[in-house]
Amino acid sequence: MGQTVLLFAILCSVLLCAETQFIIGRKVQFRKLAMCPGQRRPTLVFENVVFTRNEQGATTAISFMVYVKKRVERLTMSVTFWKCEDYEHMDSCEYYLKDYTSNDICELMGKKNQIWTPFMDNFSMPPRCPINVGNYTFAPTPINEKLLTILPLPNAFWKLQFKGNDTITGEYVSCVDVEFEIHSRRRN
Numbered sequence: 001m002g003q004t005v006l007l008f009a010i011l012c013s014v015l016l017c018a019e020t021q022f023i024i025g026r027k028v029q030f031r032k033l034a035m036c037p038g039q040r041r042p043t044l045v046f047e048n049v050v051f052t053r054n055e056q057g058a059t060t061a062i063s064f065m066v067y068v069k070k071r072v073e074r075l076t077m078s079v080t081f082w083k084c085e086d087y088e089h090m091d092s093c094e095y096y097l098k099d100y101t102s103n104d105i106c107e108l109m110g111k112k113n114q115i116w117t118p119f120m121d122n123f124s125m126p127p128r129c130p131i132n133v134g135n136y137t138f139a140p141t142p143i144n145e146k147l148l149t150i151l152p153l154p155n156a157f158w159k160l161q162f163k164g165n166d167t168i169t170g171e172y173v174s175c176v177d178v179e180f181e182i183h184s185r186r187r188n
């Protein structure tokens, strides 16, 4: 459970602070948030991912849509982290955390007073299971500066893959690839 919360913290801070320069002395540069290639009929589809940037290139807001094409009774999610030297050395990638699996995603979504709670409030998808068929919007949400100090990952190019199944039916739900770079920032 503790580790799951940590993963959520990482996910939230990473997704919501893409390419931002708020982190003291460190910069996160977002490269990708997209459906994994070659999926056959995912039931949960992320689309219209929009990162708004300021003139310094920092992300100031994020928004996206989630299409739920088939009811999801309960969600089991697994995540794999690869750590790579940098964006130019993708052949250097190694496993950092492999297939870490959690089946309490439904409970975590709706938990109060968590770092992701305010963001769930901006998501039109109700934070509980079952997840019903529909199109849900994650409203353009400003980057929260406080959130960004929580990033317990060393400098590297990171690739994350999230895979979901329906816990009850065992059916495949979706796969999402996330890529970002964390590096120390030169002080001006």
Ligand SMILES: *[C@@H]1O[C@H](CO)[C@@H](O)[C@H](O)[C@H]1NC(C)=O
Pocket: 076, 077, 078, 101, 163, 164, 165, 170, 172
């Ligand atoms: C989803 O189900 C497939 C097939 O049963 C299994 O190989 C995979 O590990 C499951 N993934 C998750 C995240 O539970």
Ligand SMILES: *[C@@H]1O[C@H](CO)[C@@H](O)[C@H](O)[C@H]1NC(C)=O
Pocket: 067, 133, 134, 135
């Ligand atoms: C969701 O959006 C897609 C793409 O715009 C559309 O084809 C579909 O009919 C919508 N589904 C619902 C339930 O609104």
Ligand SMILES: *[C@@H]1O[C@H](CO)[C@@H](O)[C@H](O)[C@H]1NC(C)=O
Pocket: 118, 119, 122, 139, 140, 141, 142
């Ligand atoms: C939710 O979205 C609105 C509209 O885009 C925004 O003004 C607000 O700050 C967002 N809430 C959070 C917690 O980011």
